[in-house]
Amino acid sequence: MAESFLSIIAETLLNNIISPSIKQTISRLNASDWKRLEETMTYIKAVLLDAEKLQQHNQTLRLSLTKLRGVFYDAEDVVDEFRCDALRKELKTVRFSSISIPFAYSLRMGHKIKKINERLETIATDFKRFNLGENVQILQNRPYVVPSHRDTHSLMTFKVLGRDQVKENIVDLLVQPRGVETMTVIPIVGIGGLGKTTLAQFVYNDERVSRSFPLKLWVCVSERFDVARLLCEIIFYISGERCDGLPVNALFTRLQSLIEGKKILLILDDVWNEDRVKWDELKAILMKLDYLHQSKIIVTTRSLTVASIMGTQNPVELEALSHEDSLSLLLKWAFNQGDEERYPNLLRIADEIVKKCKGVPLAVRTMGSLLYGKTRQRDWELIKDNHIWKLDQQETGILAALRLSYNHLPDHLKRCLAYLSLFPKDTLYDTDYIIQFWLANGFLQSPLQEDDVYCEDIGLQYFKDLWSNGFVQDVQDKVTYYYFKIHDLIHDLALSVSQEECLTIYQQTISASENSEYVRHLAFVERYPMRTLQPFLKKLKGVRTLVVNLIPEAHRREVEKTFLSACISNFKYLRLIDLDHCTLKALPKSICTLKHLKYLNLSRCQDLRRVPKSIHKLQSLLTLRLFDLPRFQVSDNLQRLVNLRFLELSGDDMQLREVRPGNWSSLRFLYFFKCTTLKCLLEGMENLTSLKDLIFKYCHELESLPRSLKFLVKLEDIFIISCRKINLLMEPQGIEDQNLHLGLKNFIIRDAPSLRDLPRLLLEASASHLEFIEIRGCPELEALPNWFQNLISLQRLEIIDCPKLSRLFDGVEHLTSLKQLKIQQCPTLSDKYRPQAGTDWSKISHIQEVHIEDQKIIKSR
Numbered sequence: 048m049a050e051s052f053l054s055i056i057a058e059t060l061l062n063n064i065i066s067p068s069i070k071q072t073i074s075r076l077n078a079s080d081w082k083r084l085e086e087t088m089t090y091i092k093a094v095l096l097d098a099e100k101l102q103q104h105n106q107t108l109r110l111s112l113t114k115l116r117g118v119f120y121d122a123e124d125v126v127d128e129f130r131c132d133a134l135r136k137e138l139k140t141v142r143f144s145s146i147s148i149p150f151a152y153s154l155r156m157g158h159k160i161k162k163i164n165e166r167l168e169t170i171a172t173d174f175k176r177f178n179l180g181e182n183v184q185i186l187q188n189r190p191y192v193v194p195s196h197r198d199t200h201s202l203m204t205f206k207v208l209g210r211d212q213v214k215e216n217i218v219d220l221l222v223q224p225r226g227v228e229t230m231t232v233i234p235i236v237g238i239g240g241l242g243k244t245t246l247a248q249f250v251y252n253d254e255r256v257s258r259s260f261p262l263k264l265w266v267c268v269s270e271r272f273d274v275a276r277l278l279c280e281i282i283f284y285i286s287g288e289r290c291d292g293l294p295v296n297a298l299f300t301r302l303q304s305l306i307e308g309k310k311i312l313l314i315l316d317d318v319w320n321e322d323r324v325k326w327d328e329l330k331a332i333l334m335k336l337d338y339l340h341q342s343k344i345i346v347t348t349r350s351l352t353v354a355s356i357m358g359t360q361n362p363v364e365l366e367a368l369s370h371e372d373s374l375s376l377l378l379k380w381a382f383n384q385g386d387e388e389r390y391p392n393l394l395r396i397a398d399e400i401v402k403k404c405k406g407v408p409l410a411v412r413t414m415g416s417l418l419y420g421k422t423r424q425r426d427w428e429l430i431k432d433n434h435i436w437k438l439d440q441q442e443t444g445i446l447a448a449l450r451l452s453y454n455h456l457p458d459h460l461k462r463c464l465a466y467l468s469l470f471p472k473d474t475l476y477d478t479d480y481i482i483q484f485w486l487a488n489g490f491l492q493s494p495l496q497e498d499d500v501y502c503e504d505i506g507l508q509y510f511k512d513l514w515s516n517g518f519v520q521d522v523q524d525k526v527t528y529y530y531f532k533i534h535d536l537i538h539d540l541a542l543s544v545s546q547e548e549c550l551t552i553y554q555q556t557i558s559a560s561e562n563s564e565y566v567r568h569l570a571f572v573e574r575y576p577m578r579t580l581q582p583f584l585k586k587l588k589g590v591r592t593l594v595v596n597l598i599p600e601a602h603r604r605e606v607e608k609t610f611l612s613a614c615i616s617n618f619k620y621l622r623l624i625d626l627d628h629c630t631l632k633a634l635p636k637s638i639c640t641l642k643h644l645k646y647l648n649l650s651r652c653q654d655l656r657r658v659p660k661s662i663h664k665l666q667s668l669l670t671l672r673l674f675d676l677p678r679f680q681v682s683d684n685l686q687r688l689v690n691l692r693f694l695e696l697s698g699d700d701m702q703l704r705e706v707r708p709g710n711w712s713s714l715r716f717l718y719f720f721k722c723t724t725l726k727c728l729l730e731g732m733e734n735l736t737s738l739k740d741l742i743f744k745y746c747h748e749l750e751s752l753p754r755s756l757k758f759l760v761k762l763e764d765i766f767i768i769s770c771r772k773i774n775l776l777m778e779p780q781g782i783e784d785q786n787l788h789l790g791l792k793n794f795i796i797r798d799a800p801s802l803r804d805l806p807r808l809l810l811e812a813s814a815s816h817l818e819f820i821e822i823r824g825c826p827e828l829e830a831l832p833n834w835f836q837n838l839i840s841l842q843r844l845e846i847i848d849c850p851k852l853s854r855l856f857d858g859v860e861h862l863t864s865l866k867q868l869k870i871q872q873c874p875t876l877s878d879k880y881r882p883q884a885g886t887d888w889s890k891i892s893h894i895q896e897v898h899i900e901d902q903k904i905i906k907s908r
Contacts, residue, residue, distance in 0.1 A: 052458065052462050052548075059123075060119060080161055091171055091174065098111070098112060115170050121163060125159045209373075210242065210246050213365070220343075222256065230359070232358050233346070233359075234345075235347045235348070237349065237365030238407070239409070244316055247314055250345065256312060260310055260311060264285065264314065267473050269472055270472060275295055278290075278302060281302060302336065303335075312343050312344075312345070315346045316347050317347055318353050321356065326356055367407060370406070374397060377411050380415025380418075380419060392424050396428060397418075400431050412517055413516075416452070446536065456516065459491075460509060460512055460516075465541050465548070466490070466541075467481075468538060471596060474533075475531075476532065478510050479693075479716070481510070483670045486502055486669060486670070519532070526764075526793050526795070527740060527763075545568075550566045552570065552571050567591045568590070569594070570594040580610065590621065591618075591621060591643075592623045593621060595626055619643075620643050623645065624648065626648060628652070638659065639664045640664070642665070644665050645668060653678070663687035665688060669693065673695055673697060674695040674720050677697070677698070677723075679700070681702055681722070682702050682703070683704075689710050696717075696722060697720040699723045707731060712736050715740065716740045720744050721745045723747065732756060737761055738762050741756075743766070744769055746773075747770065752775060752777065767795070770798075775796070775802065776806075779808050789812040792817060795821040799825050800827065802827060811838070817840055818841065818842045819841075821844075822846050823845070823849075828852060831846075831856040836862065838862065839862065844868050846873055847870075848873070849873050852876045855876070860891070868894045870898070880897075
């Protein structure tokens with residue numbers, strides 16, 4: 048299935064080959080060889096679709112496509128090498144085409160192109176023998192255009208169908224006292240995709256359950272059942288406090304103080320552990336907590352063995368949905384409400400498709416999402432009759448439904464989804480970071496209007512397209528980004544379609560994988576001796592992604608400098624290195640030879656003090672993450688990384704004082720985290736002309752923001768969190784400030800005990816764009832300024848824990864765009880605007896959603 052990436056790789060490669068910048072770079076080389084490369088690639092791209100369709104019935108063609116994948120990747124590396132060399136010459140302010148190219152370089156690169164041509168022409172000859180694409184019209188390459196996107200939020204929050212009685216039975220077991228002296232454990236059992244987690248969520252959020260249990264906890268257990276980790280997760284769920292690395296005794300003491308005798312409901316979701324000893328150990332610890340014999344536990348699992356080990360009640364075995372409920376669910380996803388009645392001819396086909404889904408909600412939802420917007424009978428019949436249903440599949444046909452849906456995705460989305468298989472199951476993904484991964488590997492197509500749409504915007508659209516097609520779940524909107532998960536079965540699907548391109552190495556799989564020549568994205572989850580790794584690494588010359596994943600039980604990832612040096616030595620074409628949470632004390636200097644490198648993550652490598660002085664040689668670098676490095680020295684030479692788009696900084700030594708013109712002009716995202724000596728922002732901030740997101744967190748010495756931010760017309764988001772000395776008095780000065788037109792959309796300030804003023808200069812100048820303001824934990828803020836009434840585009844306003852605030856600003860009743868207002872932990876303010884009863888309730892009664900303390904009013908639209 049990895050051959051399905053060939054079309055998108057071919058398109059990207061050909062676009063690069065014919066791009067003016069690359070052609071200019073190779074103009075002094077052998078132009079005839081480059082012309083041959085362009086012509087061969089144009090032919091192969093034109094017939095590739097035919098070849099992929101016919102490969103299932105032709106072994107020779109299938110082998111040719113397998114070889115083609117390797118040739119494509121090698122060709123991409125050669126073309127990218129030209130781009131890197133051109134960039135380095137450009138940064139020396141001399142046009143690459145205007146200087147003499149060293150003879151050795153010309154000879155070496157010319158030889159590489161010639162070899163690529165020979166390999167491609169051999170495959171093209173094979174294609175011609177099969178008369179592929181005789182009637183294919185070669186289409187011009189078009190850049191990606193952001194499609195119109197329907198609102199799918201209602202589809203993401205759907206009602207459980209066919210489970211009402213099961214839910215009532217579980218709720219009854221929870222709320223009725225049983226008079227037992229041991230804790231009650233209720234297992235929910237079923238195959239993947241049957242809706243175990245969804246059912247547990249609906250039970251968990253039932254009002255009767257909430258009244259019965261003062262404290263409710265949810266822990267996703269997944270495949271690694273470790274007592275210390277689970278205790279840490281429970282503590283984190285209650286308090287937000289991370290206790291990784293503490294001994295079990297200390298964890299128990301902390302948990303005991305947090306629970307304080309409360310009756311609890313604990314959900315242990317997705318349990319795989321069949322070792323009774325591990326469960327008995329956890330149970331013995333939990334039973335020592337006060338009142339736990341009155342508490343209840345729900346366990347969701349695919350295994351009846353797990354249920355028998357852990358359960359004190361008969362397991363709730365989920366059955367497949369009835370045919371009627373499955374059909375109802377399919378129609379909810381395939382049509383807007385009521386539209387199905389307009390297409391009676393499709394209902395008969397829907398009936399047959401539902402039979403193939405075998406009552407599995409995940410399969411039904413996925414098929415319904417695939418059918419959405421299709422009203423031609425032929426489209427429905429093609430899906431119903433697709434050969435993929437006939438393939439032998441595990442999990443009673445679920446993967447068949449998912450694979451069919453996957454096959455209908457555009458090629459660029461297939462590749463992005465398959466890449467997620469590199470991460471462990473039950474990973475909580477962050478779109479900001481995942482998009483940077485995709486960008487570093489060239490998965491994001493170039494936008495049509497580069498001035499208006501950035502690559503990151505394209506990546507966010509990719510995520511939304513995967514969301515609307517049902518491939519992601521548990522999506523959390525975090526204002527400027529999203530958290531999300533993918534279902535285990537979707538992860539299995541991604542793993543199956545990525546085949547050898549994405550490889551995660553465990554101790555037991557290293558020998559089985561050492562002959563995999565097509566690996567491009569590599570993840571390690573355990574520590575290995577170099578004598579074991581060295582021969583394995585030498586076989587993987589084409590690796591582009593290197594990720595060291597965290598073992599859930601481990602506090603930090605042990606990585607030897609020799610291991611990293613060996614990877615750098617073997618993987619010359621690395622685009623991405625992720626060493627988050629590693630024990631490295633220093634980076635090998637050889638890392639600065641990776642001229643293709645676009646993403647480097649050194650976050651939480653807490654022993655790391657600095658990066659090599661030659662870091663500026665990484666001129667392809669787009670993303671640099673130096674997050675949570677308490678002893679780090681932020682050096683001025685980082686500023687020479689002029690192509691950076693995403694930068695996170697932290698440390699106790701800020702040597703960077705000024706942003707010089709021309710440096711960091713591509714920077715879109717800038718995050719200062721625990722920069723302990725940062726009292727004021729860098730001089731020259733006006734030179735960050737592309738900046739979109741500016742974030743500060745735990746910068747306790749930061750006192751103010753510079754007025755130079757008024758020049759950043761592309762700045763959309765400012766977040767200031769836990770900066771205890773900051774105040775934001777920024778009033779307009781002079782005529783030039785009166786006519787400012789800025790583009791801020793979101794402004795958040797939290798936990799700022801010194802804040803008394805808000806930045807009028809920035810906020811009022813963004814009046815036609817500003818949509819969301821959150822003010823939280825500002826005990827000295829006494830009033831919202833009356834100029835807030837000028838924020839005509841404001842849609843959401845949240846004011847939390849600001850006890851001195853006594854009223855809203857004048858004119859709040861005139862802000863017709865304001866749709867959501869939340870006021871919490873503001874006693875005087877809450878009393879004054881309390882729904883129906885407050886003296887100033889009439890001033891905000893026009894707002895569609897009002898949340899005052901524990902009262903919430905939502906008006907029908």
